[in-house]
Amino acid sequence: MKVIRSVADLRAALAPTPGPTPSIGLVPTMGALHAGHLSLIVAARDACDLVVVSLFVNPAQFGRGEDLEQYPQDEVRDIATAEAAGVDLLFAPNAEQMYPDGFDTWVDPGKVGTYLEGSARPGHFRGVATICTKLFLLAKPQRAYFGRKDAQQVAVVKQLVRDLELPVEIVVCPTVRDADGLALSSRNVFLSPDERLAALALPRALQAGLAAHRSGSDAVRAARAMLDAEPGLRVDYVAEADLDGPTLAAAVMVGSTRLIDNVVLDAEG
Ligand code: AMP
Numbered sequence: 001m002k003v004i005r006s007v008a009d010l011r012a013a014l015a016p017t018p019g020p021t022p023s024i025g026l027v028p029t030m031g032a033l034h035a036g037h038l039s040l041i042v043a044a045r046d047a048c049d050l051v052v053v054s055l056f057v058n059p060a061q062f063g064r065g066e067d068l069e070q071y072p073q074d075e076v077r078d079i080a081t082a083e084a085a086g087v088d089l090l091f092a093p094n095a096e097q098m099y100p101d102g103f104d105t106w107v108d109p110g111k112v113g114t115y116l117e118g119s120a121r122p123g124h125f126r127g128v129a130t131i132c133t134k135l136f137l138l139a140k141p142q143r144a145y146f147g148r149k150d151a152q153q154v155a156v157v158k159q160l161v162r163d164l165e166l167p168v169e170i171v172v173c174p175t176v177r178d179a180d181g182l183a184l185s186s187r188n189v190f191l192s193p194d195e196r197l198a199a200l201a202l203p204r205a206l207q208a209g210l211a212a213h214r215s216g217s218d219a220v221r222a223a224r225a226m227l228d229a230e231p232g233l234r235v236d237y238v239a240e241a242d243l244d245g246p247t248l249a250a251a252v253m254v255g256s257t258r259l260i261d262n263v264v265l266d267a268e269g
Helices: 007-013 036-049 075-084 124-139 147-164 186-190 193-199 201-214 219-227
Strands: 002-004 022-030 050-055 089-090 143-147 169-173 234-242 245-256 257-264
Touching: 002 007, 007 089, 007 124, 022 036, 022 124, 036 050, 036 143, 036 169, 050 075, 050 124, 075 089, 089 124, 124 143, 124 147, 143 147, 147 169, 147 245, 147 257, 186 257, 193 201, 193 245, 193 257, 201 219, 201 234, 201 245, 219 234, 219 245
Parallel strands: 002 089, 022 050, 022 143, 050 089, 143 169
Antiparallel strands: 234 245, 245 257
């Protein structure tokens, strides 16, 4: 596996060579790799000749007062994890590479980026859409892999690809959860044992919402009731929205850690 730190080196590594053109699969991440990230890498490995993983804690998608400085980073471990998973190129630029002096152009999503995470974290999806656009243009992947865990991000990225006619297929992979139901997230390391117990109300509430939906009652009300009954967390939002399909999505604060999760509101059960 090559570890690449500059845009110039990435271009050089991906420059066309004689012979058949390899298909490229891109997995954008912010590092602190866990089994959720690995599921995307495995899917890319299965379908593509060349797997590129980006590892970049994108400052543009963090707001003031958010956890950019605290965001977990362990590059040595990430390099070993990516290598063991069969990644070909690990692109780990610094902020200066992605936002050099004078950088002044942004990709600003429309309506799909304005509610839920968009209103809780103003500017977040502008940062996401801009970095994804840059990564798509740099790596020129046939396919890019995203987790359903960040359902609104999927909706924003799909809209961006459609609107700007970017020649990439967005592949969405299911949310990977711990055995207790909590969705894997790099931020879970911040949870104390007590906070982790409280956090379990999030996936339970979403399941309760899904069950309510399937029996013809109000998913949001059912989920909200369960979250409100857990004193160890504070609800930011619980809502139904079309996030690449009908979705029940929620965000909660557990201590100082913000967690998001969602379920697809399907009819079966
Ligand atoms: P992040 O490093 O948190 O920006 O995530 C990088 C990619 O991994 C995004 O497409 C996420 O949606 C995806 N991802 C994060 N957590 C999970 C999970 N538990 N299951 C599946 N995909 C995930």
